[in-house]
Each structure stands twice: as structure tokens, then as C-alpha cells.
Amino acid sequence: MIDTLYDQAREGDTAVAGLYCDFQTQQDQTITRMMGAILKGLVGRGNIPEYLREAFQKEFAGRGLRLPDLMGLLRKAIASLRQVFICIDALDEFLPQDLPVLLRSLKDIVQESPSTRIFLTGRPPVREDIQECFLEAIVIPVSPNKDDINNYLEMRIDRDYRKKAMNDDLRADILRIFQDKMSDM
Amino acid sequence: MPRFLQLYPQRVDNLPRYPYKPLDRFWTFHLHFDNQHFGQTIMAQSSHSVSVHMGDYNTESGNFRDCFNNKFYGSDEDAQIRSWLSPLEPDNRHQTVRTDRVDGIGGWLLETREFREWRGGEGGADNAVLFCSGNPGVGKTYLR
Numbered sequence A: 001m002i003d004t005l006y007d008q009a010r011e012g013d014t015a016v017a018g019l020y021c022d023f024q025t026q027q028d029q030t031i032t033r034m035m036g037a038i039l040k041g042l043v044g045r046g047n048i049p050e051y052l053r054e055a056f057q058k059e060f061a062g063r064g065l066r067l068p069d070l071m072g073l074l075r076k077a078i079a080s081l082r083q084v085f086i087c088i089d090a091l092d093e094f095l096p097q098d099l100p101v102l103l104r105s106l107k108d109i110v111q112e113s114p115s116t117r118i119f120l121t122g123r124p125p126v127r128e129d130i131q132e133c134f135l136e137a138i139v140i141p142v143s144p145n146k147d148d149i150n151n152y153l154e155m156r157i158d159r160d161y162r163k164k165a166m167n168d169d170l171r172a173d174i175l176r177i178f179q180d181k182m183s184d185m
Numbered sequence B: 001m002p003r004f005l006q007l008y009p010q011r012v013d014n015l016p017r018y019p020y021k022p023l024d025r026f027w028t029f030h031l032h033f034d035n036q037h038f039g040q041t042i043m044a045q046s047s048h049s050v051s052v053h054m055g056d057y058n059t060e061s062g063n064f065r066d067c068f069n070n071k072f073y074g075s076d077e078d079a080q081i082r083s084w085l086s087p088l089e090p091d092n093r094h095q096t097v098r099t100d101r102v103d104g105i106g107g108w109l110l111e112t113r114e115f116r117e118w119r120g121g122e123g124g125a126d127n128a129v130l131f132c133s134g135n136p137g138v139g140k141t142y143l144r
Helices: A002-008 A023-028 A031-043 A050-059 A067-079 A096-112 A126-133 A146-159 A168-182 B061-073 B076-085 B090-100 B107-111 B113-120
Strands: A014-020 A083-089 A117-122 A138-141 B026-031 B040-045 B129-133
Touching: A014 A031, A014 B090, A031 A067, A031 A083, A031 A096, A031 B076, A050 A067, A050 B076, A067 A096, A096 A126, A117 A126, A117 B113, A126 B129, A138 B113, A146 A168, B107 B113, B113 B129
Parallel strands: A014 A083, A083 A117, A117 B129, A138 B129
Antiparallel strands: B026 B040
């Protein structure tokens, strides 16, 4: 998704920031770090904008940033762009007690610049948290897609280094078993 | 001639300052390899080093050093600012996802009315959020 939006955004002042939440490194993913990573993503790999350099050198003199500091800087970053996409994967793996604050911060961004688009993924239970903050959030259920799974399996089978063990019957069996299992998901 | 080690540039740190201007056609600069401080003088034809922009031929080695490091590593301060903003490096995870993904997977999402309306930004702030909901392992991360 990040790549798709990024490709579509090549022209013009559009930026895409993508984040992944991960249960295993949950403690490292604090709100400030997440918001900071969004800002870092929006800045991209190009030159550091002057207001950020100044903030680093003077205003905050390199001290750790707090959430209000970051929100102010994010506001500036977003104001300098025509459109902003923020993608966050696996929201259910974000620290549950901090999730409302994260969503609230995203809401603040959207209220400030309504053209901002936010793409979220997660397990069904986080839907409630999201809709508490964003009443009109569009929800798309994702279920295993038969063609996607087949494509993926074909790729993995072709990539398998034990080529000799593979034949058409075995290939067909593998695909069939996965299809059966999938219908249980 | 010193033995030639791997030809990848390490960070250029201690460049001597040259009292003379580099020749017009040639640049002379020292790189040190594997952290050993023996200078390997490389004569590089300027026409072949278009990727490193020097500005002009009068540039002193200090500027060359900054220029070189900026080009290949980003300046130290830029890197500091980036990690000051956040120590998280989502780009690393993104590279892994990108490598593991199969082309075309999840393409159905891009065709949905919901996605297109969201993407087009028609709803303004009210429709700012698109949430893809699914159980573990259904492929949410790999949607395109």
C-alpha cells in the first residue's frame, strides 16, 4: 500500500509515511517515537527542511521531543505539502493503553488538514477504538483471497530449492490442501 | 604502490589539505580503506565522477570531504536530526515486506469503491480513515 500510494504520488507535493506496529518491540513504540517516525517519513530521504534544522539546533537544541513539540513540527510539515498519506500497519500490536492517544493525535492532524488520508490495518477488535475517534472511518474486511493465495503458493513452489521433489501431482495437492484450509479461516 | 584493498569508499575523515589546486582534468584525493591510514592515491578522471558534485575545481579538500560524505551518507547532522525525530526505522521493515510480496497481491483493494473514494479525498476530514480489518495472517500487511 505504501508503495502504491508512493508511486501514485510521484508528482506534486505529496508524501507518504508508513509505520509498522510490532508486538515484539511494543515497548519501543511509544507515541512520541511513532509520531516522530511519521514526521521522518514525511520528510523522506531528501533534504531536511530548514524549520526542522532550526528546531534541532535552536528551539529544542537536540533535547528529546515531546508529543506537543512533534505535533507542532508535524503541522508545519503537513502544511508544506499538498497531500499527506499516513499508513500504520497492525494497530492491534500497538500498546493498547496508548492507542487512544495515538488515534487522538491522528485526529488532530486530520482536523487541521482535512486532505490528510490515513490508512490503518489491524485485527477486527481495534475497529471499536478507531471508530470511537473517527466515527466515519471506512472499514474494509480483508479475508484470504483465493487468487492471492494461489499466486503466492506458486511463487513459493517455484522458488523452492528442492526442485527435484516437486511434480505436478504434488503441486496440485499442495494447492488443494491450502484451499481447503483457507475455507476454514 | 600499496596493495589495493576493497574498492568501496569508507567514510573520508582525515583528508590532508593540499596547498595546490587540483588539475583541471584530474582530481586527486585520498581514501583510506579498512580503517588503516594508508593513503591510496586515486587519479580519477573528472568526466567519470559526475556523481560527486564539487562545485568548482578550487574546492579545498575539506569541502570535498563534506561533499563526499553528504553524497554517500547524508551529512552527520541530517542523520542526527533523523534519529532525533525518532529512533524507529520503519523503512527497514518496509524493505522486508516489499521483498516478500508477490506482485499483484491485494490488488482487489485498489478497485473497491471505498478505496477510490478515500484515495480521492472526497469526503474530507470525515472520511480520512480507511481501516482494513482482518484476522492474523490474512495478508493485511501485504495489501497493495
